[in-house]
Amino acid sequence: MTAENPTLLIAVPPKWAAHWAEPLAELAPDLRVFATGRDEYDPAGIDYVLSFRPRPGLLKTLPNLKFVFSIGAGVDGFFADPEYPRHVPLVRFVDRTLSVEMAQYIVMHALIHYREQRMFDAQQREKSWRQNYITQPARDTRIGILGLGEIGTMAAERLRDLDFKMSGWSRTRKNVPGVKSFAGEAELGAFLAQCDILVCVLPLTPDTRHILRAKTFAQLPKGAFIINVARGGHVNEPDLIAAIDAGHLSGAALDVFETEPLPETSPLWTHPKITVTPHVAAISHPKIAAEQVIACIAKVRAGEPLDNLVDIERGY
Ligand code: NDP
């Protein structure tokens, strides 16, 4: 090893350090890898950081940091650090496998709701054979996706191919065949008014925090169903429960929560119309992440531009 070997610091909870370090060691034996809470390291010697939600204040202690790599697609965990060194570029994880798995989760919960699978589960428990199942065709069921980015677009395309009537909302206008595009604050109300199922795949930024709140729910058609796979900070949880209990919303499938792990005392755990999963809609694969990090470092060293750079001002 030479002094020129690049040095990467993995900043994740210590029990996960090996999970991310092993594929890096295998694929790039020349990369010098340290992990917070596990290894002694010289802060001035760190070139790169790989993290998801670094301890606030950590990054500012690394004076020669060149790039930060996010383990996840969402980067709100970095901006939760008020001292994030904003001059250091941040590269997020964009991966087809991750998008496919997110789309699977969204399609699965849209179908469980649309096909009334919970009712059949209950009938099975009662050994009750009732073929009283009449639904409206998928083409008359309107699904709207908040966030038509990498993941939202793939989910919209998959649901469109199952015949659902699709729309999406983003900051800028999109042109996805078979998916009606609504853009910006001015079109949010018109978008919401036509969503029988509302899916949230937005990044969490100051503009999108608590976008799913009483005022938003009131703009949805009666009986609308919510799927949130983005961040818990998008939802005002008491407002959601109130809208379901009032009968305005028919239920929700939630993968992400304001506090994670979801506290035992949360009423979301036991609500009969809410499905809870523990932030597993899609989990970044360490080997794919390692391949991306190594490719990025090679590009940095060759002076080439990087893909998937986060716009630090915009927050995503
Ligand atoms: P992208 O950055 O590709 O897409 C984000 C989309 O949101 C874009 O269409 C963007 O609009 C839109 N958007 C952002 N801000 C606004 C706003 N203020 N108003 C309207 N639209 C807005 O992100 P990804 O699709 O890759 O990921 C989305 C999120 O999914 C992540 O940030 C993360 O939180 C979550 N996630 C959750 C996982 C889980 O396991 N639960 C796993 C992976 C991701 P425009 O295109 O016009 O810029």
Ligand code: OXD
């Ligand atoms: C992500 C996540 O943002 O896992 O990738 O939540």
